[in-house]
Amino acid sequence: MFLSYTKTMIITILFFLFCVGLCNGANHKTPLQGRKGQWQLLLNNTGVVGMHTALTYKNTVIMFDQTGGGQSRYKLRKRFNGTSCRTNNNNDLTDSTCYAHSVEYDINANRIRPLRLETDPWCSSGSFLSNGTLLQTGGYHQGAKRVRFYRPCGNNQHCDWIQSKKSLSDERWYASSQILPEHDRVVLVGGRRVFTYEFVPKSSPNEKSFELPFLHQTNDRNSDGNNLYPFTHLSSDGNLFVFANRDSILLNLRHNRVIKTFPQIPGNGSRNYPSSGSSVLLPLDHKDRFQKAEVMVCGGSSTGALNAAKSKRFISGLRSCGRMVITGNKHTWEMEYMPKPRLLHDMLILPTGNILIINGAKHGCAGYDNARNSSLEPYLYTPKKKLGKRFTVLKKTMIARMYHSSATLLPDGRVLVAGSNPHGRYTFQNVAYPTELRLQAFVPHYMEKRYHTWRPSNLTIEKHAVGYGKEFNVTFLLDRRPSDEVRFSVYSPPFTTHAFAMNQRMLNLRCRRMVRSKEGRVEAVVEAPPSSVVAPSGYYLLTVVNGGIPSMSQWIQFAHA
Ligand SMILES: *[C@@H]1O[C@H](CO)[C@@H](O)[C@H](O)[C@H]1NC(C)=O
Ligand SMILES: *[C@@H]1O[C@H](CO)[C@@H](O)[C@H](O)[C@H]1NC(C)=O
Ligand SMILES: *[C@@H]1O[C@H](CO)[C@@H](O)[C@H](O)[C@H]1NC(C)=O
Ligand SMILES: *[C@@H]1O[C@H](CO)[C@@H](O)[C@H](O)[C@H]1NC(C)=O
Ligand SMILES: *[C@@H]1O[C@H](CO)[C@@H](O)[C@H](O)[C@H]1NC(C)=O
Ligand SMILES: *[C@@H]1O[C@H](CO)[C@@H](O)[C@H](O)[C@H]1NC(C)=O
Ligand SMILES: *[C@@H]1O[C@H](CO)[C@@H](O)[C@H](O)[C@H]1NC(C)=O
Numbered sequence: 001m002f003l004s005y006t007k008t009m010i011i012t013i014l015f016f017l018f019c020v021g022l023c024n025g026a027n028h029k030t031p032l033q034g035r036k037g038q039w040q041l042l043l044n045n046t047g048v049v050g051m052h053t054a055l056t057y058k059n060t061v062i063m064f065d066q067t068g069g070g071q072s073r074y075k076l077r078k079r080f081n082g083t084s085c086r087t088n089n090n091n092d093l094t095d096s097t098c099y100a101h102s103v104e105y106d107i108n109a110n111r112i113r114p115l116r117l118e119t120d121p122w123c124s125s126g127s128f129l130s131n132g133t134l135l136q137t138g139g140y141h142q143g144a145k146r147v148r149f150y151r152p153c154g155n156n157q158h159c160d161w162i163q164s165k166k167s168l169s170d171e172r173w174y175a176s177s178q179i180l181p182e183h184d185r186v187v188l189v190g191g192r193r194v195f196t197y198e199f200v201p202k203s204s205p206n207e208k209s210f211e212l213p214f215l216h217q218t219n220d221r222n223s224d225g226n227n228l229y230p231f232t233h234l235s236s237d238g239n240l241f242v243f244a245n246r247d248s249i250l251l252n253l254r255h256n257r258v259i260k261t262f263p264q265i266p267g268n269g270s271r272n273y274p275s276s277g278s279s280v281l282l283p284l285d286h287k288d289r290f291q292k293a294e295v296m297v298c299g300g301s302s303t304g305a306l307n308a309a310k311s312k313r314f315i316s317g318l319r320s321c322g323r324m325v326i327t328g329n330k331h332t333w334e335m336e337y338m339p340k341p342r343l344l345h346d347m348l349i350l351p352t353g354n355i356l357i358i359n360g361a362k363h364g365c366a367g368y369d370n371a372r373n374s375s376l377e378p379y380l381y382t383p384k385k386k387l388g389k390r391f392t393v394l395k396k397t398m399i400a401r402m403y404h405s406s407a408t409l410l411p412d413g414r415v416l417v418a419g420s421n422p423h424g425r426y427t428f429q430n431v432a433y434p435t436e437l438r439l440q441a442f443v444p445h446y447m448e449k450r451y452h453t454w455r456p457s458n459l460t461i462e463k464h465a466v467g468y469g470k471e472f473n474v475t476f477l478l479d480r481r482p483s484d485e486v487r488f489s490v491y492s493p494p495f496t497t498h499a500f501a502m503n504q505r506m507l508n509l510r511c512r513r514m515v516r517s518k519e520g521r522v523e524a525v526v527e528a529p530p531s532s533v534v535a536p537s538g539y540y541l542l543t544v545v546n547g548g549i550p551s552m553s554q555w556i557q558f559a560h561a
Pocket of ligand 7: 462472513523525
């Protein structure tokens, strides 16, 4: 009895030592210098343009285009209303209902299947709910006030879009969506000629949309708005950060009040559609209890780019990026410069906590045929490095990804790249940038074979739904012990379109204890985020990062108890 007690004590002390040694180690050396990554061609034809993409927790990627784009390259044998599409009938060949406009890509099978859309979700928005269902909102024309659900069901099942009978208060074309701390509540901000925000679902049947004068103030009427698809980020205090054009505010949604107006970002140009720069919320960290929230905005178009593009002059975009801490009470944009100007790009947070800047162009702006000089080289941005040393130019692709392209982080660490179509219809000839249906993956340098001995493998999470503030156990294998820093990150899969990944969020979680057996098996006790304010409930990708080398990610769900 006494012996076993002593043994337990010793083991407990050992656990503690390991935690300090492994979890909080300093000075980790990154073995990644100078590595540029690779490109893979996955499919030659996704059938539809990947204008909007989102990764589901069933490891599929939903993609959709506009339904008004005419004939896609995915011909259906039957319409969704059951009638046949005859290949020898000219009416059927030109009938857009004989073509798919949305597909689901199965990552493991590398295969697509068609999905059914009732109304046009063109330039819409989306957020994942706590149970992994995608809530997709708005679009064009008859689709502009629609709410659609996609409940992922995984392999070989026939789940599809479901259009809700309820509709939005206002038309949401080019609006942004953000999931909120309140259970399954989403806020939609802006849209074309719409200067309001609204909630889905409403808190009472009579609730309408709320005026947001900030959207009027930032609306650049001679340039198609320059404030569409506002960058929305949920701050760590539960307030909503909204960036439009060059300005930003902090919005208290409970009281419908602007509680902060931030300084204007420097740079001679705008950052939102059609200037189409991009933005991320940098990873939140357990070390300050997830309190410090810092936003980054990169690129965009120069003043006058839209009017110039109309007369076929494509002026150079913005090279500048700004970083600003939006919590606390000192707010200034810390400016730095990308290697080249960039617009129409996506910004994704990699499992390492670094930012990938991918897709886009150097000249012009968003909209049909308004941009030139594709940006073929992704950039890696390392937030923790010294100013001036943060950007690395990565491996070039041969495929231009212009307006209406997208990028999505996958659970294995690759980045899926789809779409590009600066035309109203599918156009493959006699244009500067044809419609692009090839599907690629960018394979970051950390996936190279040479790092396999650093890579944590066989990651398993003992519980898949974890309450806020609760501990959970994860196990994984480490071949050797080459690093003194093991980190645990969680990432919420965004809804990506028009250069903005809505709801993208990363948190570095606290590791309470960690033990290693001789065989290299590691058991760690990790603490879930404290609340839905810092991490709205839903599915996240958990990744173990050993000395800068990420494991394959596994899904974990954070839920209200
Ligand atoms: C795509 O098409 C090219 C040219 O026809 C072919 O060589 C290649 O194997 C195809 N790739 C895929 C992934 O289907
Ligand atoms: C099915 O859809 C086609 C194309 O919209 C339409 O012409 C046809 O009448 C529909 N048939 C039925 C049975 O609803
Ligand atoms: C998830 O929640 C949504 C909204 O409440 C609901 O429509 C959907 O059926 C749920 N999905 C699952 C898989 O339970
Ligand atoms: C801003 O850019 C526009 C278009 O390139 C140019 O006409 C204008 O002079 C610039 N303004 C400043 C202050 O640099
Ligand atoms: C942009 O592309 C054009 C050709 O379309 C080329 O003449 C020009 O040099 C390019 N400019 C830059 C800055 O890459
Ligand atoms: C780790 O995973 C691989 C591939 O899934 C499997 O073959 C192997 O047996 C696993 N190893 C252990 C120790 O669980
Ligand atoms: C988690 O791991 C700790 C030791 O690291 C152990 O004491 C505890 O029982 C584990 N919890 C579960 C639910 O397995």
